[in-house]
Amino acid sequence: MSTDKKISIDIQNVTKRFGAFTALNGVSLDIRDNEFFTLLGPSGCGKTTLLRLIAGFEEVTDGAIHLYGQNIADLLPNERPINTVFQQYALFPHMNVTDNVMFGLLRLGQDTSKAKARVLEVLELVRLSDFADRMPGQLSGGQQQRVALARALAPSPKVLLLDEPLSALDLKLRQAVRLELQQIQVQTGITFIFVTHDQEEALTMSDRIAVLEGGRVQQVGSAREIYEAPENKFVADFIGETNLIDVTVSNVEKGKGSCVLPGGAQIICSAAEGALVGSGHLSLRPERIKITASGKGMLEGKAVRHIYLGTDLHIEVSLTSGSHVTVRMQNSTQIKIPNVGQSVGLDFEASSARLLVD
Amino acid sequence: MYTKNVDLRHFTGFKSLTLLCLFLLYAPLIIVMVYSFNDSNSITRWNTVSLRWYYDLFYGVDAPKFKTAAINSVSIAVMAAISATVIATMAATAMLRAGRFRGKSVSFALINLPLMVPEIVTAVATLIFFSAIGFTTGYLTILIAHIVFCIPFAYLPIAARMQGIEDVYEQAAQDLYATRFQAFRLILLPLMAPGIISGFLLAFIISLDDFIITNFVKGAGVETLPTVIFGAVKQGIKPNIMAISTLLLAVSVGFVALSYFVGRMGEKSNPTTTKQGD
Amino acid sequence: MAELPKVNPEGLAKTYSGFGIPLILPAWIIIGFFLVIPVAMMLVYSFLTKEFRGGVIWEFSLSAYDQFFLYRGLFGDSPPVIEWTYISIFWRSIWQAGLATFCCLIIGFPTAWFIATRTGRNKTIWLFLITIPYWVNLLIRTISMKFLIRDNGPLNEFFLSIGLISEPFHIINTNFAVQLGLFYSYLPFMVLPIYAAVERYNFALSEAAADLYASRTVTLFKVILPTVKPGIVAGCILVFVPSLGAFLAPDLLGGAKNFMIGSLIEEQFKGAAGNWPFGAAASMILLSLVLIVLTFYARNQTRGQI
Numbered sequence: 001m002s003t004d005k006k007i008s009i010d011i012q013n014v015t016k017r018f019g020a021f022t023a024l025n026g027v028s029l030d031i032r033d034n035e036f037f038t039l040l041g042p043s044g045c046g047k048t049t050l051l052r053l054i055a056g057f058e059e060v061t062d063g064a065i066h067l068y069g070q071n072i073a074d075l076l077p078n079e080r081p082i083n084t085v086f087q088q089y090a091l092f093p094h095m096n097v098t099d100n101v102m103f104g105l106l107r108l109g110q111d112t113s114k115a116k117a118r119v120l121e122v123l124e125l126v127r128l129s130d131f132a133d134r135m136p137g138q139l140s141g142g143q144q145q146r147v148a149l150a151r152a153l154a155p156s157p158k159v160l161l162l163d164e165p166l167s168a169l170d171l172k173l174r175q176a177v178r179l180e181l182q183q184i185q186v187q188t189g190i191t192f193i194f195v196t197h198d199q200e201e202a203l204t205m206s207d208r209i210a211v212l213e214g215g216r217v218q219q220v221g222s223a224r225e226i227y228e229a230p231e232n233k234f235v236a237d238f239i240g241e242t243n244l245i246d247v248t249v250s251n252v253e254k255g256k257g258s259c260v261l262p263g264g265a266q267i268i269c270s271a272a273e274g275a276l277v278g279s280g281h282l283s284l285r286p287e288r289i290k291i292t293a294s295g296k297g298m299l300e301g302k303a304v305r306h307i308y309l310g311t312d313l314h315i316e317v318s319l320t321s322g323s324h325v326t327v328r329m330q331n332s333t334q335i336k337i338p339n340v341g342q343s344v345g346l347d348f349e350a351s352s353a354r355l356l357v358d
Numbered sequence: 359m360y361t362k363n364v365d366l367r368h369f370t371g372f373k374s375l376t377l378l379c380l381f382l383l384y385a386p387l388i389i390v391m392v393y394s395f396n397d398s399n400s401i402t403r404w405n406t407v408s409l410r411w412y413y414d415l416f417y418g419v420d421a422p423k424f425k426t427a428a429i430n431s432v433s434i435a436v437m438a439a440i441s442a443t444v445i446a447t448m449a450a451t452a453m454l455r456a457g458r459f460r461g462k463s464v465s466f467a468l469i470n471l472p473l474m475v476p477e478i479v480t481a482v483a484t485l486i487f488f489s490a491i492g493f494t495t496g497y498l499t500i501l502i503a504h505i506v507f508c509i510p511f512a513y514l515p516i517a518a519r520m521q522g523i524e525d526v527y528e529q530a531a532q533d534l535y536a537t538r539f540q541a542f543r544l545i546l547l548p549l550m551a552p553g554i555i556s557g558f559l560l561a562f563i564i565s566l567d568d569f570i571i572t573n574f575v576k577g578a579g580v581e582t583l584p585t586v587i588f589g590a591v592k593q594g595i596k597p598n599i600m601a602i603s604t605l606l607l608a609v610s611v612g613f614v615a616l617s618y619f620v621g622r623m624g625e626k627s628n629p630t631t632t633k634q635g636d
Numbered sequence: 637m638a639e640l641p642k643v644n645p646e647g648l649a650k651t652y653s654g655f656g657i658p659l660i661l662p663a664w665i666i667i668g669f670f671l672v673i674p675v676a677m678m679l680v681y682s683f684l685t686k687e688f689r690g691g692v693i694w695e696f697s698l699s700a701y702d703q704f705f706l707y708r709g710l711f712g713d714s715p716p717v718i719e720w721t722y723i724s725i726f727w728r729s730i731w732q733a734g735l736a737t738f739c740c741l742i743i744g745f746p747t748a749w750f751i752a753t754r755t756g757r758n759k760t761i762w763l764f765l766i767t768i769p770y771w772v773n774l775l776i777r778t779i780s781m782k783f784l785i786r787d788n789g790p791l792n793e794f795f796l797s798i799g800l801i802s803e804p805f806h807i808i809n810t811n812f813a814v815q816l817g818l819f820y821s822y823l824p825f826m827v828l829p830i831y832a833a834v835e836r837y838n839f840a841l842s843e844a845a846a847d848l849y850a851s852r853t854v855t856l857f858k859v860i861l862p863t864v865k866p867g868i869v870a871g872c873i874l875v876f877v878p879s880l881g882a883f884l885a886p887d888l889l890g891g892a893k894n895f896m897i898g899s900l901i902e903e904q905f906k907g908a909a910g911n912w913p914f915g916a917a918a919s920m921i922l923l924s925l926v927l928i929v930l931t932f933y934a935r936n937q938t939r940g941q942i
Contacts, residue, residue, distance in 0.1 A: 055533060056532075056533075057529055057532075076532070077529070077532040077533050078532045078533070078534075078535045078536055078537055082533075083533055083534065084530070084533045086526060086529075086530055088524075088526055090524075090526045090527055090529070090530040092527060092530070092531075092545060093527075093549065094548050094549060103531070103534050103536075104534030104535050107534060107535035107536045107540060108535050151534065152533075152534075155534065155535065368753070369746070369749065369852065369856070371746065372746040372747075372749055372750040373750055375743055375746040375747060375750070376746065376747040376750040376751065376762075378743070379743050379744070379747045379766070379823070379827075380765055380766065382820070382823075383766070383769040383820070383823065383824075384769060385784065386777065386780035386781045386783070386784045386820070387769060387772060387776075387777065387780050389780065389783065389784055389790050390776075390779070390780040390783060393783075393790075444662075445662045445663050445666060446663070448659045448660070448662055448663070449659065449660050449662070449663040451652060451655075451659050452652075452655070452656045452657075452659035452660040453660070454649060455649045455650070455651045455652050456650065456651075456652045456653050456654070456655055456656030456659060457648055457649070457650030457653035457656065458648065458650075458653075458656075459653075459656030459657050459660075460657070461657075461660075462656065462660075465660050465663070465664070468663065468664065468667050468668070468672075469663055469667070471667060471671060471672070472667065472671060474926075474930060475671070475675070475923065475926075476877065476878065476880065476881030476922060476923065476926055477878075477881065477883075478881045478883055478897075478898050478901055478902070478919065478922070479675070479678075479881065479919045479922060479923045479926075480671065480674075482678060482901060482905065482915060482916065482919045483671070483674035483675045483677065483678040483919070484670065484671075484674050485905060486674060486677050486678050486681050486912070486916060487670070487673060487674035487677050487678075490677050490681075502670055503670065505666060505670075506666055506667060506670045506671050509663060509666065509667065525649035525651050528651045529651065532651075538651065538652055538655075541651065542652070563771075566773075567773040567774070567775070569773075569774065569775045569884065570883055570884070574902075574905065584773065584775050587775060587776075587779070588775060591779055591782070591888065599779070600783070603776045603779055603780065606772075606773055606776055607772045607773070607776055610771050610772050610773050610776075611768060611771045611772060614771040615771075
């Protein structure tokens with residue numbers, strides 16, 4: 001695939017150690033110009049550390065970070081044309097909204113009248129024009145967050161870093177803000193690097209996602225790529241729900257693996273790079289499994305539990321081989337739901353399964 | 359389960375002891391205050407209420423002595439408090455915002471050292487020091503000694519306030535192109551202002567009130583308010599002593615109260631936590 | 637709502653890292669120059685020879701410590717005899733300070749307990765009331781105590797007027813007066829640490845004890861006191877140490893007969909009768925005593941015994 005896209009942030013084999021603790025271990029990423037890029041991972045995976053390295057609040061122990069080709073390792077945070085939206089918003093409590101948003105512009109030497117005009121422009125963008133004279137203490141969480149965003153956008157940075165900015169908001173608001181953020185990114189054309197542990201956020205907002213865990217990049221790709229074609233158990237498990245099925249791999253060739261399912265059925269499915277012959281795991285999404293009559297499916301088992309979720313019904317099936325599999329059915333009147341204790345067969349298409357790296 | 363009519367926090371007699379305690383603490387002071395308004399030459403016989411002794415303080419025989427002493431006390435207190443506040447602010451910034459550096463743990467002990475050495479020992483040591491280097495005792499030696507023991511008192515409210523301010527604000531400032539000095543001046547300092555003022559007021563009153571160290575290092579020519587009061591008491595308690603004591607009492611209480619309320623006010627008007635939810 | 641991670645993974649704010657030493661330097665200079673070095677000089681002086689009319693002659697001599705402990709020098713003709721005068725002054729000071737600490741504890745503990753168990757605004761009000769007297773100049777407080785208890789002072793006047801006594805109670809210039817003075821000076825120092833400890837005390841423990849049939853007295857001694865001990869110890873130290881080196885209370889309330897360490901030291905630096913090395917030596921001994929107490933306390937803290 002041609003990559004004539006400009007690279008905005010180039011992270012080259014970055015390692016960060018805090019004493020004996022290694023927060024990041026040999027991380028390499030290319031973040032493209034005008035991209036909404038997400039760093040996704042659980043707490044402690046290193047995503048916030050990476051963000052702080054890009055912003056300049058920490059120094060790399062090893063490796064390099066380039067901004068549009070320029071090495072920024074030696075630059076202090078105030079020397080980098082990168083701005084951050086902090087998780088706690090960090091609005092200056094003793095200044096009103098306008099002064100907060102104007103802060104960066106004044107430090108860059110702009111004169112007050114031009115700065116004020118820009119402030120109004122940006123407040124318009126985040127739809128807070130009426131709040132220009134309020135103090136941060138008078139704003140709600142959602143409003144503070146928008147001021148933080150405006151403040152970071154006002155100096156027109158080359159890259160905008162967002163550190164879990166939505167985690168303090170309640171659900172309805174979060175969903176509304178997600179959409180707004182995407183629109184703002186498209187409108188301004190600035191590269192957004194977004195950090196979150198919420199995979200739904202990552203999947204809905206990003207152009208590309210990097211999944212991190214234990215200080216390493218587990219996988220990089222678009223939402224679809226990561227969901228449909230996870231590389232390893234962690235990614236498969238972390239993104240959405242999946243079933244991990246023990247299989248015996250007889251052959252791996254050209255991105256496809258020949259596997260023997262428990263119960264004897266054989267399939268050929270896509271394989272992650274690095275999958276090996278021998279015992280392995282298949283990732284199978286619950287919504288891709290169909291329940292059919294006992295004896296007629298690729299896997300055989302007994303329905304042991306119903307989990308009622310309103311729109312969906314999750315059926316837990318205990319395979320004859322011993323392990324459990326979750327099947328997702330729509331709560332529709334047309335589909336016959338197996339009773340608890342009933343023997344069932346499970347069917348799925350080969351393209352729905354993926355052989356993982358162990 | 360039977361109901362207990364026992365309040366587990368209550369012990370008989372504790373309340374009475376507390377009241378006794380308060381009585382013991384306030385009685386002498388109140389009596390002095392009351393007698394300072396006593397229009398009578400004798401300090402023990404009660405006559406009528408009058409401001410006579412206050413008048414005497416300002417215009418009587420001893421007035422010049424008190425006036426000079428008061429000027430010395432206040433001027434030294436102002437200068438010592440300013441110096442101590444500046445030094446303490448810098449020290450607090452180092453201890454709380456400068457990461458690790460060599461000698462950091464010793465520094466903490468050093469800042470608190472004046473509090474741990476008994477006052478009389480400090481007084482003796484200071485006197486010996488100035489004598490050994492041939493520095494004549496007087497106004498300047500008092501000032502220097504005061505700066506030393508004012509530092510920990512200024513440090514306490516300043517450090518407490520700074521600790522409560524998360525460093526994320528300064529990081530945000532730097533992120534927005536402020537140099538570290540600008541971050542300090544425009545963000546940290548304004549947010550810390552209540553603590554700094556509080557520290558200043560505390561240092562001021564500590565300096566104003568000091569007797570023992572001042573007495574030792576003042577030499578023959580200089581008097582401060584406490585030393586002049588002490589000298590007068592040695593000659594017998596006169597009514598105008600009651601008056602000046604009451605005045606000094608009021609000033610002390612007023613300043614400490616001010617220091618406390620300024621600190622509290624700062625907390626309320628510049629909350630450094632974010633509101634949750636919408 | 638998700639848990640907010642620490643902004644700083646190391647938990648150490650380092651906005652101005654690199655500037656630590658220049659920023660702390662003024663404090664080092666002032667305190668180093670004008671406290672640490674003076675104390676060192678004081679140590680040196682204690683080993684020098686006394687000069688007539690105050691001051692010193694720069695000649696090494698053990699005579700100061702000698703004089704302190706022994707009647708006739710180690711190097712005299714007759715065998716040394718222990719000089720009790722000064723040791724007894726020290727001993728009396730320790731005793732007075734200890735007694736004052738004890739009195740403060742007896743009255744201070746119930747007071748602190750009472751205040752800490754008030755609710756809401758009342759608690760703050762009581763606390764305020766207890767601490768306000770402390771804000772007053774120590775000299776003023778001591779003077780007012782002196783005024784109160786003197787022979788023809790208001791207290792005696794009151795007792796005489798109600799016929800309790802026929803002659804004034806001679807309180808001033810006694811040990812008791814000094815005790816009163818020390819108690820009065822440092823009581824809040826006992827109350828505040830105990831208050832802080834009691835405030836943090838988990839009353840569920842008392843309830844558990846009551847559940848197990850313990851009476852309130854037993855609960856007090858077996859459950860509450862051990863938990864609150866750190867506060868009690870802190871309070872005792874905060875009263876004992878200043879009392880040991882106190883000057884104003886013994887001087888204004890005790891008169892010539894009730895010398896304590898503070899008065900003894902002060903005397904050495906007044907005019908012609910003074911003996912600077914001796915004063916320095918006495919100060920060193922006082923300082924050592926205090927440092928021993930503080931070190932003991934610090935050691936116990938770190939070992940978690942307190």
